[in-house]
Amino acid sequence: MIRRIAILGSTGSIGKKALRVIEVLNSSLVARGSSLEKEKTEYEIVALSAHSNVELLAEQARRYKPKFVAITNTDYTGSLRELVGDLDVEILAGPDGLTEIAQLDEVDIVLTAVVGAAGLPAVLAAAQKGKTLAIANKEPLVIADELLTATAKENDSTILPVDSEHSAIFQAMQSGSADEVSKIILTASGGPFRESSVEDIQNVTRQQALSHPVWDMGPKITVDSATMMNKALEVIEAHWLFDMPVEKIEVLIHPESIVHSLVEFVDGSVIAQLGAPDMCLPIQYALTYPARVVGIAKHLQLDELGKLTFERPNLETFRVLSLGFEVARTGGTAAVVFNAANEAAVQEFLAGRIKFVNIVELIEHCLNKHNVKRRVSLEELLEADAWARREVIECLKQKVL
Numbered sequence: 001m002i003r004r005i006a007i008l009g010s011t012g013s014i015g016k017k018a019l020r021v022i023e024v025l026n027s028s029l030v031a032r033g034s035s036l037e038k039e040k041t042e043y044e045i046v047a048l049s050a051h052s053n054v055e056l057l058a059e060q061a062r063r064y065k066p067k068f069v070a071i072t073n074t075d076y077t078g079s080l081r082e083l084v085g086d087l088d089v090e091i092l093a094g095p096d097g098l099t100e101i102a103q104l105d106e107v108d109i110v111l112t113a114v115v116g117a118a119g120l121p122a123v124l125a126a127a128q129k130g131k132t133l134a135i136a137n138k139e140p141l142v143i144a145d146e147l148l149t150a151t152a153k154e155n156d157s158t159i160l161p162v163d164s165e166h167s168a169i170f171q172a173m174q175s176g177s178a179d180e181v182s183k184i185i186l187t188a189s190g191g192p193f194r195e196s197s198v199e200d201i202q203n204v205t206r207q208q209a210l211s212h213p214v215w216d217m218g219p220k221i222t223v224d225s226a227t228m229m230n231k232a233l234e235v236i237e238a239h240w241l242f243d244m245p246v247e248k249i250e251v252l253i254h255p256e257s258i259v260h261s262l263v264e265f266v267d268g269s270v271i272a273q274l275g276a277p278d279m280c281l282p283i284q285y286a287l288t289y290p291a292r293v294v295g296i297a298k299h300l301q302l303d304e305l306g307k308l309t310f311e312r313p314n315l316e317t318f319r320v321l322s323l324g325f326e327v328a329r330t331g332g333t334a335a336v337v338f339n340a341a342n343e344a345a346v347q348e349f350l351a352g353r354i355k356f357v358n359i360v361e362l363i364e365h366c367l368n369k370h371n372v373k374r375r376v377s378l379e380e381l382l383e384a385d386a387w388a389r390r391e392v393i394e395c396l397k398q399k400v401l
């Protein structure tokens, strides 16, 4: 059997790991020579995409021989053409290129690993085509929640979470039925400022915010982990992905990042998924699902770990987490504004134009000013997204903060 894969965002942290996972799965397939059907599955890389890192995309095209490559930033189309001119690969350019590869008949699984809301049209297009969606790129799920889950349902598109917490919940949920779940507990490492007070985080630098104690990730999600916006987005993601009332979702800090999340059932049993803090494992599970096969992930040595600890998050330092719960309860366009304001603010922070604490202030400002709309179309979602991004820039121009 062959599973044909498109990776949206193959040059990023998740994309590079996914390619490595596939390489190992295919090479151990040869080594195993197993007679088990699940172990005979081959993984074919059909399409890859990048935004501007043409050198790496070209290198990947040479190594993995996809039929299609997409470059979303058209400034780089010419250089990509030069770099892969001798290869038998079709080049698709611009944001539409991403949507095109997400819909290809030659593709069974679309692994979405681009960063931010930019992945939304492609994710929706893949769902419309009934593809299996392995979703790492949480922002489209957060902002198009109802629209995306309904589109996937209508078109028999399976959504498999790649985010380690949601992969853990997805796995733990298989121990009972949805109506037997009493709550889900998302774990969070707590990031670099886990023990900091509100005063401590006033003047943190870009470098401090980008120094995650456990996970090695792209810059946007690393800043999101430092503010705990990442966990706020994950609360909304879990609410939609598992059709779970917000009241049944809890967040616990677990600095060791070994327990990736837990599900509590009505009888009091708590089922958790544990593993090394490495995204290769949830990526692999989404690609091999429902099978489990030997792969790249390191196995845990529980005796070496000693103890695992859990604590409640400090909601004063991580104010954005409370906002995330509120946004999940509000629904409608609140989530798209929450996400877009954050994306714009994080960009400003990474460019050195605002302070770390301004990120949550800008998000709160946009949420307060926005009139929430419900049951919205894609156009209305994109309108709300654009409004929030403009509002952040306007605030900075007017020196509102």
Ligand SMILES: NC(=O)c1ccc[n+]([C@@H]2O[C@H](COP(=O)([O-])OP(=O)(O)OC[C@H]3O[C@@H](n4cnc5c(N)ncnc54)[C@H](OP(=O)(O)O)[C@@H]3O)[C@@H](O)[C@H]2O)c1
Residues within 6 Å of the ligand: 008, 009, 010, 011, 012, 013, 014, 015, 049, 050, 051, 052, 053, 054, 072, 098, 112, 113, 114, 115, 116, 118, 119, 136, 137, 138, 139, 162, 163, 164, 215, 216, 217, 218, 219, 220, 221, 279
């Ligand atoms: N990293 C993790 O461990 C992790 C864990 C859980 C969930 N996630 C989620 O996975 C997604 C990717 O995270 P990451 O850490 O892998 O990010 P990343 O390292 O920044 O990579 C982002 C990828 O998206 C591409 N990209 C950037 N801007 C784009 C645009 N406007 N349109 C289309 N593509 C664009 C990049 O291309 P270029 O390289 O050419 O810029 C790159 O391939 C995020 O949604 C994140 O929340 C990540």
